[in-house]
Amino acid sequence: QVQLVESGGGLVQPGGSLRLSCAASVSIFSINAMRWYRQAPGKQREFVAVMASGGSTNYPNSVKGRFTISRDNAKNTVYLQMNSLKPEDTAVYYCNALVRTKDYWGQGTQVTVSS
Numbered sequence: 001q002v003q004l005v006e007s008g009g010g011l012v013q014p015g016g017s018l019r020l021s022c023a024a025s026v027s028i029f030s031i032n033a034m035r036w037y038r039q040a041p042g043k044q045r046e047f048v049a050v051m052a053s054g055g056s057t058n059y060p061n062s063v064k065g066r067f068t069i070s071r072d073n074a075k076n077t078v079y080l081q082m083n084s085l086k087p088e089d090t091a092v093y094y095c096n097a098l099v100r101t102k103d104y105w106g107q108g109t110q111v112t113v114s115s
Contacts, residue, residue, distance in 0.1 A: 002026050002104040004095045009109030012085055016113070020080040022095030022106055027076060029053065033098045034078040036069060038091035038111075048093070049080060063089075085113045 003025035012018050024031065036048040049069040051057050057069050068081040078095065090113050095106040 002031070002097050002099055004097055004104055004106035006093065006095050006106040006109040009093060009111045011112045011114065013115050014085060014087060014113055016085050017081070017083045018085065018111060020082070020093055020095075020109060020111070022078045022080075024076045024078070024097060026099075028071060028073055028078070031097045031099055034069070034071065035096040035098070036067075036078075036080045037094045037096055038089075039094070039108075040088075040091040043091075045094070046091075051078065082111070085111075087113050089113050 005023045006020060008018060008020040033050055033052045035050045037045050038048050039045040047060060048063055049059050049067055051069045051071060059067060066084045071078045092108040092110050094108045097104045
């Protein structure tokens with residue numbers, strides 16, 4: 001069983017930045033891939049970023065160049081640095097871990113971009 005705890009959400013003005021954290025209850029080296037997703041009200045959950053165990057990353061065009069996924073192996077924590085935030089980035093952000101063939105999810109953290 002893997003537990004994921006997100007933190008770092010909040011209210012930010014357009015153009016601002018936030019850093020989300022996702023702390024895993026197991027060694028990050030046992031996780032095949034860590035992903036961030038988001039879900040806005042009335043919309044489907046959307047992929048935001050992924051970091052594979054080897055360190056490779058990928059992003060959709062909607063956040064590429066603005067969001068960066070990184071990790072701290074010693075803390076078993078993955079981060080999502082979000083810059084140049086837009087109102088359309090408003091959503092609940094979820095951390096996801098793929099361990100072998102099983103997916104684990106965090107509880108989500110709210111990000112609101114508004115003036």
